[in-house]
Amino acid sequence: MAAPPGGRSTTIYDVAKAAGVAPSTVSRAFSRPGRVNAETAERIRAVAAELGYRANPQARALSTTRTSMIAVILADVTNPVFFEVVRGAELAAYEAGYTMLLAETQESAERERAVLERALSTVDGIVLTSSRMSDSAIRQIAKVKPVIVLNRVVTGVPSVVTDNLRGMRRAAEHLGELGHEQVCYLAGPEASWADGMRWRGLREAGMELELRVRRVGPYPPTVNGGVAAAAEWARQRTSAVVAYNDQMAIGFMRGVRAMGGQVPRDVSVVGFDNSNLSEIVTPALTTVASPLHSLGVTAARNVLAISRGAQSRSTEAVVLPTKLVVRESTSAIEA
Amino acid sequence: MAAPPGGRSTTIYDVAKAAGVAPSTVSRAFSRPGRVNAETAERIRAVAAELGYRANPQARALSTTRTSMIAVILADVTNPVFFEVVRGAELAAYEAGYTMLLAETQESAERERAVLERALSTVDGIVLTSSRMSDSAIRQIAKVKPVIVLNRVVTGVPSVVTDNLRGMRRAAEHLGELGHEQVCYLAGPEASWADGMRWRGLREAGMELELRVRRVGPYPPTVNGGVAAAAEWARQRTSAVVAYNDQMAIGFMRGVRAMGGQVPRDVSVVGFDNSNLSEIVTPALTTVASPLHSLGVTAARNVLAISRGAQSRSTEAVVLPTKLVVRESTSAIEA
DNA sequence: CAACAAGTGGCAACCGCTTGCCGTCCGGGT
DNA sequence: ACCCGGACGGCAAGCGGTTGCCACTTGTTG
Secondary structure (H helix, E strand, C coil): CCCCCCCCCCCHHHHHHHHCCCHHHHHHHHHCCCCCCHHHHHHHHHHHHHHCCCCCHHHHHHHHCCCCEEEEEECCCCCHHHHHHHHHHHHHHHHCCCEEEEEECCCCHHHHHHHHHHHHCCCCEEEECCCCCCHHHHHHHHHHCCEEEECCCECCECEEEECHHHHHHHHHHHHHHCCCCEEEEECCCCCCHHHHHHHHHHHHHHHHHCCEEEEECCCCCCHHHHHHHHHHHHCCCCCEEEECCHHHHHHHHHHHHHCCCCCCCCCEEEEEECCCCCCCCCCCCEEEECCHHHHHHHHHHHHHHHHCCCCCCCCCEEEECCEEECCCCCCCCCC | CCCCCCCCCCCHHHHHHHHCCCHHHHHHHHHCCCCCCHHHHHHHHHHHHHHCCCCCHHHHHHHHCCCCEEEEEECCCCCHHHHHHHHHHHHHHHHCCCEEEEEECCCCHHHHHHHHHHHHCCCCEEEECCCCCCHHHHHHHHHHCCEEEECCCECCECEEEECHHHHHHHHHHHHHHCCCCEEEEECCCCCCHHHHHHHHHHHHHHHHHCCEEEEECCCCCCHHHHHHHHHHHHCCCCCEEEECCHHHHHHHHHHHHHCCCCCCCCCEEEEEECCHHHHCCCCCCEEEECCHHHHHHHHHHHHHHHHCCCCCCCCCEEEECCEEECCCCCCCCCC
């Protein structure tokens, strides 16, 4: 490839000169298929390749105000729940010719602001996976840029969520079938929309299925949170436990073991999410699988759709189905 | 904040007009501290805040050719080894006022090309965490943009790597101290630079410590790879095993258990990386901890330093120390 | 007291690409 | 032969900052 004059990289001007056409024609040859004569376009493309021309995204963005990037904001990169979400979002972005910008907020509202501030004018859309911000703050942002919230419902802002209700119902049914008559819910962060839904789902299913349901917590949605929950649970045991998420379930099992108990012999435990940890742990965790990957894909696709002007976007939440994955941490109650 | 005239967002021109100064002054007020009178600057900042002015990164990038973004390219977002790396990189980027762009290559060389192609002109620097590309291809890229390679050495391109040699030596010493006299290495991907170093480290340490060392593999660096390795290992058992990474070690343990064996009673196993899985699994995995977080931080910082013109950047690899984390998967050999 | 330097602010030319508008050329309809 | 519309290419005005250079003030200095 010919050396671009100066040290700069090749621009449409260089290509234009080399191909003997106007810069505008080069531009159109790339971004307006059909607008320019096929042969001319072909020649331009050839020259461009020859010169190693690569469009400058900044320049393009400057005039079109579209950057071909979306941002995914999450609280904690190391939280296994997000891996598949991120992967899904990246995949969808990639397929649409977009690039994904990833920012972590470290659970800090201030950092979330800072990060958003920085990304806002850089991207065409934003996926908020675990925002600490208030509904109104989110609505504010959504006014400026397309936003999709994940696993949370903010009126007026499109979102995609897990079907927590059905998921919990399945968990309850499963336990019911195994003969359990009481179940304890290990609550996650109170402020979390998902926690609210999950608890509600379990309680409602419990009513119908004649399962006595109680609740301990809230605890942090971590392994340690689960350990702590185990201690509280121990004061008034139930034969089955459903945790807010897998991490807590794992912590709970650890706690039970530390107290000399055994899962599932002494207590059946069900997690939520089906993160990569759930099958690694011993005993392998029975859990309600969140559609993590689809969550990511759908969120990314929708945010792109909006940014491309899908005005018809309903502001309704898209709810994605869960699936119960039965492993070793649950068993029938001793007769 | 006042509505920006038209639907557009506020620009320096709007601010300039409102503050009664020239656009250039507004620009300098923000990017050339000291260049403009303190009071004027203050007034401008006030007006800007009032109007909700936010600099357009694209426009800035267009003239400065600096985008304040770095790209981190990795093969697999769901590989726990990368979590801390990504987090470290993001942290370093954030602190430096940069934004991180994350792209996954799905282990596909073609996608890696595509992704790089796309990111190349968008970022100020690139961190390559697990490139499939050839050394020369990487050198090629490094000529165009600052690049840091992680856990691989490419002559002429700065890199930051784990001290595999010392790490393996520590693993060997640990096993030696426990009375083991033979150890089997479960090899990871042959093409991997890290695998080569780890194997070499173990072999060399074995020589010195009078440990008989053998090797099975290569296997994919996954849980399943580890399971497969267990089968091969079983044909000629050793009292201890060191795996290329944690995932394989976990798979190996699973394989052993499936064959009716027990860890560490029947065989001690040591992993590598200290990923988040290693303490979740049962028995908790003894492993050589890679400096995952520092790897990410250092890589990001260095790539930024280069992009800021640290010409003195030695092309020597920065090697970061490991640490042996002893858990439950290793034990003294029965006398 | 003139000459000069430092401190400030404005002007205008980019950075590279997009796009509305216009002119030319050409084939076809009448 | 004349007119008209479509296809195609060029012109030039942005998009929103940055920055070299110049001009004007002031304070300083010989």
